Amino acid sequence: MENFEQELQNRRTFAIISHPDAGKTTLTEQLLLHGGVIREAGTVKGRGAKKMASSDWMAIEQQRGISVTSSVLQFDYEGKRINILDTPGHEDFSEDTYRTLMAVDSVVMVVDAAKGIEPQTKKLFEIVSKRGIPVFTFFNKIDRDARSPLDLVDELESILGIQAYPMNWPIGSGQILQGIYDLKQKELIPFKNAADHPEVRQEGLDEVELLEDAGNQFDEKAVATGKLTPVFFGSALANFGVTEFLREYLTYAPMPAPVTTVDDQVIEPDNPEFTGFVFKIQANMDPRHRDRIAFVRIVSGAFERGMDVTLERTGKKLRLANVTQFMAEERENVQGAVPGDIIGVYDTGNFQIGDTIFSGKKAVRFPDLPTFTPEYFNKVIAKDVMKQKSYHKGITQLVQEGTIQLYKSWNSSEYILGAVGQLQFEVFKFRMENEYNVEIQFEPIGSKVARWIDPDQVDEKMASSRNLLVKDRYDRPVFLFENNFALNWFKDKYPDVQLEAKM
Numbered sequence: 001m002e003n004f005e006q007e008l009q010n011r012r013t014f015a016i017i018s019h020p021d022a023g024k025t026t027l028t029e030q031l032l033l034h035g036g037v038i039r040e041a042g043t044v045k046g047r048g049a050k051k052m053a054s055s056d057w058m059a060i061e062q063q064r065g066i067s068v069t070s071s072v073l074q075f076d077y078e079g080k081r082i083n084i085l086d087t088p089g090h091e092d093f094s095e096d097t098y099r100t101l102m103a104v105d106s107v108v109m110v111v112d113a114a115k116g117i118e119p120q121t122k123k124l125f126e127i128v129s130k131r132g133i134p135v136f137t138f139f140n141k142i143d144r145d146a147r148s149p150l151d152l153v154d155e156l157e158s159i160l161g162i163q164a165y166p167m168n169w170p171i172g173s174g175q176i177l178q179g180i181y182d183l184k185q186k187e188l189i190p191f192k193n194a195a196d197h198p199e200v201r202q203e204g205l206d207e208v209e210l211l212e213d214a215g216n217q218f219d220e221k222a223v224a225t226g227k228l229t230p231v232f233f234g235s236a237l238a239n240f241g242v243t244e245f246l247r248e249y250l251t252y253a254p255m256p257a258p259v260t261t262v263d264d265q266v267i268e269p270d271n272p273e274f275t276g277f278v279f280k281i282q283a284n285m286d287p288r289h290r291d292r293i294a295f296v297r298i299v300s301g302a303f304e305r306g307m308d309v310t311l312e313r314t315g316k317k318l319r320l321a322n323v324t325q326f327m328a329e330e331r332e333n334v335q336g337a338v339p340g341d342i343i344g345v346y347d348t349g350n351f352q353i354g355d356t357i358f359s360g361k362k363a364v365r366f367p368d369l370p371t372f373t374p375e376y377f378n379k380v381i382a383k384d385v386m387k388q389k390s391y392h393k394g395i396t397q398l399v400q401e402g403t404i405q406l407y408k409s410w411n412s413s414e415y416i417l418g419a420v421g422q423l424q425f426e427v428f429k430f431r432m433e434n435e436y437n438v439e440i441q442f443e444p445i446g447s448k449v450a451r452w453i454d455p456d457q458v459d460e461k462m463a464s465s466r467n468l469l470v471k472d473r474y475d476r477p478v479f480l481f482e483n484n485f486a487l488n489w490f491k492d493k494y495p496d497v498q499l500e501a502k503m
């Protein structure tokens with residue numbers, strides 16, 4: 001590929017993490033407007049769909065076939081090519097949402113400035129923070145009454161445990177919003193049509209002075225390792241502070257990072273051999289087509305349509321001919337793709353989540369993607385006992401694919417399914433019916449707190465109705481606690497027992 005090195009340097013791949021309604025869609029739209037991809041706000045697809053019940057969502061997916069349009073959005077801005085990976089929230093929250101965070105090089109955290117850090121943001125942040133990648137914080141909706149910026153910044157440190165460095169500072173909010181003070185340029189950017197409130201302005205500028213005297217040092221290294229988050233204030237809806245945010249984001253966000261293989265080999269993005277890993281598989285909801293799309297994050301080398309690769313897990317050779325590339329606008333002459341980019345490979349059942357593909361002679365294997373602690377559990381049974389064979393086959397395949405997590409009760413062969421979001425159950429049921437022709441029934445056992453226990457320490461007598469003892473699909477013992485209270489009670493009773501949230 002021509003200009004490979006430059007293309008690579010220009011890539012910025014990120015996801016937005018936020019609690020529903022904080023303004024992720026609105027900010028995404030503003031970014032697309034900046035990239036010249038759309039001309040007016042309110043046009044991003046899927047916005048309406050997001051608010052529907054999950055069953056409506058399923059019906060829509062069914063009509064559309066594979067819906068991948070808004071999974072990855074690519075656009076250009078000031079010489080950079082930006083990939084935004086969607087992290088669905090609301091009812092469609094699932095392990096895919098978490099796994100997508102394994103495929104980005106940085107994260108933008110959007111927080112409602114009236115509400116502060118909310119639960120879903122905290123969960124997503126915890127996943128991201130384990131990876132040690134840069135996090136940029138955008139406190140949104142300052143055109144409405146917001147909480148004190150000092151309080152908000154303090155929450156980043158106290159609730160999330162990340163140091164904060166304000167890049168700008170809001171002067172007032174809501175009706176009395178005067179503007180934002182840019183701490184780098186040392187100037188006030190006035191909010192359009194702001195009513196003049198000298199006392200608000202003075203108070204804000206006093207705060208700025210305090211910050212300048214006493215705040216954290218800006219430390220690029222700490223940003224790069226996710227220990228310090230640059231903080232921005234603005235209003236996505238009013239397109240205020242967004243340009244400033246994007247400019248600074250592009251200054252400090254990293255280009256595609258190298259990835260270390262299971263045998264400790266560091267694969268640099270400019271390695272000439274193509275490598276990539278599957279972080280998400282989306283099933284075709286159209287029962288007439290069994291195919292699926294495997295989302296591959298490119299780690300090294302250039303992708304060219306029709307190239308041959310090897311699937312590491314099976315050793316199988318594949319030709320990457322039927323591939324979707326993700327662009328927010330129609331572009332002629334799609335050249336191929338480079339590290340940081342995502343390609344969607346049509347798949348007839350070869351891929352599993354976490355699979356590595358490579359073009360060279362030497363096999364490359366990236367580490368497995370982590371599994372995430374599920375919160376919702378259902379017992380599952382086949383309605384028709386005559387269909388046990390398809391039932392087991394379907395469960396095995398869908399679990400391998402990463403659709404849902406499987407547990408078994410300790411002393412019987414009952415299956416229990418676990419998920420991080422309710423939609424995963426619906427997708428599972430739908431696919432069992434459509435792809436394996438098995439009707440299933442769920443028996444909810446509610447939300448649980450799952451903790452893995454050291455196999456040497458497990459004792460059936462520790463189990464009760466408030467903490468069920470089950471096995472995961474590798475036969476490792478897991479306690480499903482009724483709630484945190486039951487978990488704490490257990491910890492008090494058995495202080496020496498090692499419990500772990502994830503394995």
Ligand code: G4P
Pocket residue numbers: 018019020021022023024025026027140141142143144234235236237238
């Ligand atoms: P999400 O994707 O994070 O879930 O949030 P989304 O962008 O859809 O925004 C949620 C609501 O908040 C929307 O209102 C949106 O217009 C509003 N919003 C987003 N950014 C800002 C901002 O900077 N200032 C103000 N004042 N509002 C903002 P909506 O479409 O009316 O949604 P709804 O009220 O119908 O739920």
